Amino acid sequence: MVASTPILADLASAVAGDRARVTSLVPAGTDPHTYEPSLRDVRDIAYADVAFTNGLLLEQQKLVRTVDANLPKGATSVAVAEEIESYGGTLIPIVEDASLDSIWLGLRTSGAPHDTESGSTLSRDASVTFRATEASGPGQLAAFITGTFGSVEKVADTGADGTARAGSLGETSLPLQAHTHLSWAYTQPGIYSLDLEAQARSSDGTPLDGLTDIPPTTVHFAVGVPPQAQVRSLQEATGQPITVLDAGHADLTAQLDTGRLVIRTDSEGQITEHDPAATLIAVPSRTLQELPAGPQYRFLGKPGDQVYLLAQAVLGKHVHGEIDPHIWHSVPNAMAAAQLMRDTLTAADPAGAATYRANTDTLLAELADTDRELHRIYGQLPAEGKNLVTTHDGYRYLASTYGLTVAGYVSPGAGVEPSIQQRERLRRTIDDLTVPALYTEHGSMNRTPVLQQVGNETGVRVCELYSDSLDSAAPTYSQMMLANAQTITDCSN
16 A cells, blocks of 8 residues: 555555555655655555555655556556545635735636536646747746755746747646746846747647636836836737736636636635736836845846745645645544544455454544644643644644634745845734744745744744644654644643
8 A cells, every 4th residue: 555645644554554564655754735746756666566655746756657557457546635525524615815015926827627526636646737839028038936945846937138039938837727836037127028838638748628728928027117107008008907016926827717817816715817908917126135145146247146936835836726735733633543544444355354444443443532632732821821833734724623813934945035125024924912032834944044033033943843744753743743842832831
């Protein structure tokens, strides 16, 4: 049996007991958002009878494709997070922070029809490729993704001289019904434009029925200059009122059912779609900042050179859909997952039904004890200790289940560190809510200099929480959950 993450592998091992050997595809301490499968993973999958993935776009699509392509005929594959509701689990929609001092501009796909029987989208191995075909502007324009450990994946780049050839500016792919974050950089002030097209294809490259290719569509930017002149120019060209977007959360969205690219904004739950021809994205002068040291940013200039940067805001290649995939931070969800695993293994191995049932009963009793203990621990926190400020936007389930509040999160990555305004907002949050600690992802303390600086300036501690994995200090799911509770308790006092 294989499981995509150490947390799923731990739960599956408890349910299976001695009747199965469970292998985690993502190694302990590794980010499941970015992990790509190895040849050893392919071998393990090829000999597996059952595969448990998290689903909800937590894992890299390449890992999901590898599971689907290499499981033996007749083997069972289950996306656990997508099935827990029928066992009493709860899913939480993602409502992203729009309180930014500049626009947060990502990519999104929408409009893929669902299978009416299963409720799933057309195919787990289908993807949408966004391709930058042409650009103009006074300087270099680049869109890129900063990975969890600082690596950079270029999505579009006009080149160091700002004049890359048409049709060769870069591309990236997303699953159907998915979203990802980008950083955008501009080396000179002025008016820019970028043409994007999108195509939906199956893994073998064939078009998907019912989905329409999106022709090149122009997106307009006013960088470091007043937008009024460009607004007048666009009004004359289109005969329409022009919308200026300069803050909040927005996505360049490929609508695969209509064949259109729109700019989708989400403000306090209100979704609005804007025509790119009648929309101007304003990049204010306050986004100007120095390039950090490091070879990954040399394509934009030398360390210390100034660029206008729309920050990615969330570190790493966080491709996700509308539902938060980090379900395990709620113990009741883990209990639902255990029951799903019990029934899945029983269907695959009926002779082991009694064993799986007994093992699951034991696990559920342990998890119930863990849940009660977590409620006790978190219930004793002072009010200010229940406010979490983290560097990983993955604790909605923890907050919802145990009476905490996600008061904010900040990106720790070089090149996407919080601006002066965001750091000031973080300081105000700490002061207003009397936040006693800031929390970074376990093992990333050396990558959070800004967070540690703000912590030192405000007199609050910077502590580490487990997020997506386990390690030798917390080798089981329950130990990981209790370790986080102990950390929050210790850092709140």
